[in-house]
Amino acid sequence: MAKPSLSVEIAGIKMKNPVAAASGTFGFGLEYAPFVDLNRLGAVFVKGITRYPQPGNPPPRLVETPAGVLNAIGLQNPGVEKFVQEILPALRPYDLPVIVNIAGTTVDDYAFVAASLDGLPGVAGLEINISCPNVRHGGMAFGVDPASAALVVGAVREVTGLPLIVKLTPNVTDIVAVAGAVMEAGADALSMINTLLGMSIDVRRRRPALANITGGLSGPAIRPVAVRAVWEVYRALKVPIVGMGGIATAQDALEFIMAGATAVAVGTANLFNPRATVEVIEGLERFLVEEGIGDIRELIGVAHGERGAR
Amino acid sequence: MQQHETPVLQNKKVGLDVYRMELFAPDVAAQARPGQFLHVSVHTKGRGSDCYDPLLRRPLSVHGVDVKRGAVALLYRVVGRGTALLARVKEGELLDVLGPLGRGFSLPPAGSRVVLVAGGMGVAPLYFLAEELLRFGHEVHFLAGARRLEELYLLGDLLALEEKRPSFKPSFATDDGSYGFCGPVTGLLEVLLAAVKVDRAYACGPRQMLREAAGVLARFGVPGEVSLEERMGCGVGACLSCACRVREAGGFSYRRVCADGPVFAAESVDWEDR
Numbered sequence: 109m110a111k112p113s114l115s116v117e118i119a120g121i122k123m124k125n126p127v128a129a130a131s132g133t134f135g136f137g138l139e140y141a142p143f144v145d146l147n148r149l150g151a152v153f154v155k156g157i158t159r160y161p162q163p164g165n166p167p168p169r170l171v172e173t174p175a176g177v178l179n180a181i182g183l184q185n186p187g188v189e190k191f192v193q194e195i196l197p198a199l200r201p202y203d204l205p206v207i208v209n210i211a212g213t214t215v216d217d218y219a220f221v222a223a224s225l226d227g228l229p230g231v232a233g234l235e236i237n238i239s240c241p242n243v244r245h246g247g248m249a250f251g252v253d254p255a256s257a258a259l260v261v262g263a264v265r266e267v268t269g270l271p272l273i274v275k276l277t278p279n280v281t282d283i284v285a286v287a288g289a290v291m292e293a294g295a296d297a298l299s300m301i302n303t304l305l306g307m308s309i310d311v312r313r314r315r316p317a318l319a320n321i322t323g324g325l326s327g328p329a330i331r332p333v334a335v336r337a338v339w340e341v342y343r344a345l346k347v348p349i350v351g352m353g354g355i356a357t358a359q360d361a362l363e364f365i366m367a368g369a370t371a372v373a374v375g376t377a378n379l380f381n382p383r384a385t386v387e388v389i390e391g392l393e394r395f396l397v398e399e400g401i402g403d404i405r406e407l408i409g410v411a412h413g414e415r416g417a418r
Numbered sequence: 419m420q421q422h423e424t425p426v427l428q429n430k431k432v433g434l435d436v437y438r439m440e441l442f443a444p445d446v447a448a449q450a451r452p453g454q455f456l457h458v459s460v461h462t463k464g465r466g467s468d469c470y471d472p473l474l475r476r477p478l479s480v481h482g483v484d485v486k487r488g489a490v491a492l493l494y495r496v497v498g499r500g501t502a503l504l505a506r507v508k509e510g511e512l513l514d515v516l517g518p519l520g521r522g523f524s525l526p527p528a529g530s531r532v533v534l535v536a537g538g539m540g541v542a543p544l545y546f547l548a549e550e551l552l553r554f555g556h557e558v559h560f561l562a563g564a565r566r567l568e569e570l571y572l573l574g575d576l577l578a579l580e581e582k583r584p585s586f587k588p589s590f591a592t593d594d595g596s597y598g599f600c601g602p603v604t605g606l607l608e609v610l611l612a613a614v615k616v617d618r619a620y621a622c623g624p625r626q627m628l629r630e631a632a633g634v635l636a637r638f639g640v641p642g643e644v645s646l647e648e649r650m651g652c653g654v655g656a657c658l659s660c661a662c663r664v665r666e667a668g669g670f671s672y673r674r675v676c677a678d679g680p681v682f683a684a685e686s687v688d689w690e691d692r
Contacts, residue, residue: 135656139677142420143516143654155658164672166691170649170659175470177651181658184672328470356470379652380459380474382421382516 112396113403114389116150118348118370119271119296121205121232123150126404127361127389130352130375131156131209131235131275132181133326136195137202143382148389151205153299153373154195156237158210159217161187171308171317176327176354177376178306180320183211183240183247188224196230205232207273210264211240211247219263226268234270236261236295239277239302241324251277251302254289265294273350275299278330278337287341297348298341299373301334327376328354335363342368342409356384358391365404366411420519420654422446423463426511427489429504433571435496436539437505438481444488446480446518452547453522453645453681455479456492456515457653460503463512472500477650477676479543479622480518493542493571519653520680523547523620523643530617531557533640535607535631537623538564541572543645544622552583559610560588563603563627567596604630611638618642621684632684642684648675663691 114125129137131153137146146152164184171178185191191208199206208225212218218236225231238251238260250256261274274290276283278301287298303324308317316322334353342349351369355361356377364372377384396404424441432438446456457475482491496505507513523543526532532551534544541562551558564570569592576588590598591606599606604627610616611634619642621631628644635642651659655677664673665688673679 133652133657135652135654135658139652139654139656155656163670164658164661166663167661167672168649169661170651170657172472172474172649175473177473179651179657179659181661184658184661327473357468376473379657382652382654 110402112393112401114393116370116405118350119233119273121151121207121271123205123371125150125389125392126365126371127385127392128153128207128350128371128373129378129385130373131237133375133378136199137204137206138198140378140382144386147203149204149385150371151207151232153207153209153235155185156183156209156211156240157185157188157191157221158183158212159188159220161185161190166319168317168319171323173306173308173325174329176325176329177379178308178318178323178325179303180318180323182320188221192224192228196228200230206230207233207235209235209237209275211237215260215263218260219267222264222270223267226270231270234264234268234272235299236264236272236274237302239275241277241279241303241305241322248277248279251286252280254285257286258289258293261290261293261295271296273297273299275302277302278333279305283337284341284344287345287347291345291347297350297370299350299352300341301330301337301353304330304333326354328356330354331360331363335367338364338369339367339411343412355388356381358388358395361388361392362395362407365407366409368409368412370408420516422515423512424515426507426509426513428509429507434568436571437494437496439492439494439504439507441490441492441513441515442488443490443515446490446515447483447485447488450480450483450490450518451522452550453479453543454518454520455680456490456517457519457650458492458504459514460500462507463514472503474651475516475653476500476504477653479645480546481542482546482549493539495539516653520676521678523645523681525551525554526556526618529555531559531614532618532620533559533561533607533610533616535603535619535621535623536560536562537603537627538569539571540621540623540645544620545572545575547620548579548586552586555585557585558587559616560586561591561603561606561610562588563591563606563623565593567592570597573597602630603627604634607631607634611640616640619684621645629689632687632689635684643681644684644687645680646675646682646687647680650676652676663688
């Protein structure tokens with residue numbers, strides 16, 4: 109049998125395989141170059157970028173929880189200007205679609221960052237972060253309300269022709285409503301899910317474990333929540349989805365793909381296994397060979413019981 | 419390549435809750451500098467490499483290397499579930515480690531007189547540093563402090579080193595006076611600095627101790643380096659979890675303990691970051 113095809117296209121971005129590194133867990137990609145051949149990845153979602161440099165939250169920023177971690181980094185980043193001048197050029201030598209996660213505290217901020225990145229060589233697309241739970245203004249506040257979410261996406265759509273992937277928060281009652289609103293406003297695809305809002309208390313210190321008090325829960329612990337979210341949105345809207353939330357193995361990735369994701373992103377697993385992305389890619393290929401499937405796209409959404417999905 | 423599957427040569431209890439683990443990792447042994455660390459998976463290959471609880475690796479500072487044998491030593495205290503799992507690892511099992519990671523201590527100019535200030539488990543990397551400094555012919559004052567005698571973890575090794583090397587001068591402090599100076603190790607540091615002119619200082623230990631040591635060093639005008647600890651995620655500088663605040667012209671910025679540290683100039687650390 110011929111080598112199975114792993115390539116997919118999402119929001120017009122061609123990926124050599126459906127496996128990306130998720131924003132926030134992979135830095136700007138370069139940090140992982142000593143561990144993985146970045147050219148092998150389907151794409152990289154780089155760390156969230158804002159209009160101005162952000163110092164981030166005070167420590168402690170991370171606490172381990174059962175099969176997961178709570179984090180409250182607070183979008184620490186050098187700002188869009190420095191990103192464009194110093195980081196983007198270092199990424200250009202790689203054969204790797206770079207999708208820039210953009211965040212802001214106002215609608216104008218998002219539009220400013222998007223406009224700054226528009227048309228730059230080496231930027232394959234934007235991931236609009238309306239789901240960060242760890243900043244005081246903006247972030248998740250936009251993502252929990254369909255109208256606000258649509259406002260951000262519409263403003264970004266006006267200033268850029270780049271593919272737009274909107275990253276949704278699971279901390280909502282009806283994720284389908286938010287998904288529908290942002291697609292309507294001009295999104296090309298969805299990333300789901302961002303972290304679940306959580307909290308942990310250090311009983312010896314009798315204080316919250318994180319300086320930020322609350323944080324975003326990620327890791328294998330949240331995977332079933334993420335799979336359910338992808339399932340619901342795909343079922344209702346049949347839109348292109350990048351699935352993420354606790355993916356550590358090819359099996360995990362397949363759950364998302366079968367729920368309806370066109371591509372997947374490996375996040376927290378990078379923290380404990382720097383080779384997780386590549387291992388997922390290799391595992392997907394093995395699975396296709398074992399199951400006699402020629403093209404990974406045949407598996408998108410198959411758990412819904414429909415043949416030959418998008 | 420910074421990721422290694424390393425056979426465990428030895429994992430032996432050497433103190434109260436303290437273990438000394440030796441890994442066969444020739445590349446790491448050849449490269450590791452004092453102050454650097456390994457990011458160690460607590461699940462052994464085969465037995466639990468698909469285990470997600472606890473999820474994260476544990477950063478452990480390099481305690482020593484034996485380049486000829488290709489061995490790297492780690493000294494760790496069982497403080498939680500991760501280190502408890504490590505303590506159960508048997509000789510011959512495989513552990514996945516990343517490293518050597520981080521920026522270690524910088525060595526002083528030739529012929530320096532230096533002081534090393536260790537609190538509790540802080541002796542682990544400083545013992546490695548002491549060996550290196552002695553190799554280069556420096557005069558090394560080693561101050562080791564603990565709550566009580568039983569927690570002076572490398573007492574025997576430090577006394578043995580004193581026998582062998584005339585330029586190695588250890589002193590000890592315990593909070594309860596059960597061995598050596600009665601009081602904090604920073605008290606011992608003050609006594610030393612009042613008596614002898616020291617060119618440079620290196621400290622590792624609990625945050626409060628480091629903070630006091632930095633204060634003492636500033637008062638005596640001795641430049642120093644401190645090795646910090648923080649809850650760590652990736653260990654390679656990507657996730658920005660292990661932040662510590664560093665003073666800068668006009669304010670501060672957060673640095674990554676894993677990649678910008680764990681060793682920082684003592685005077686640069688902003689101890690008010692929490």
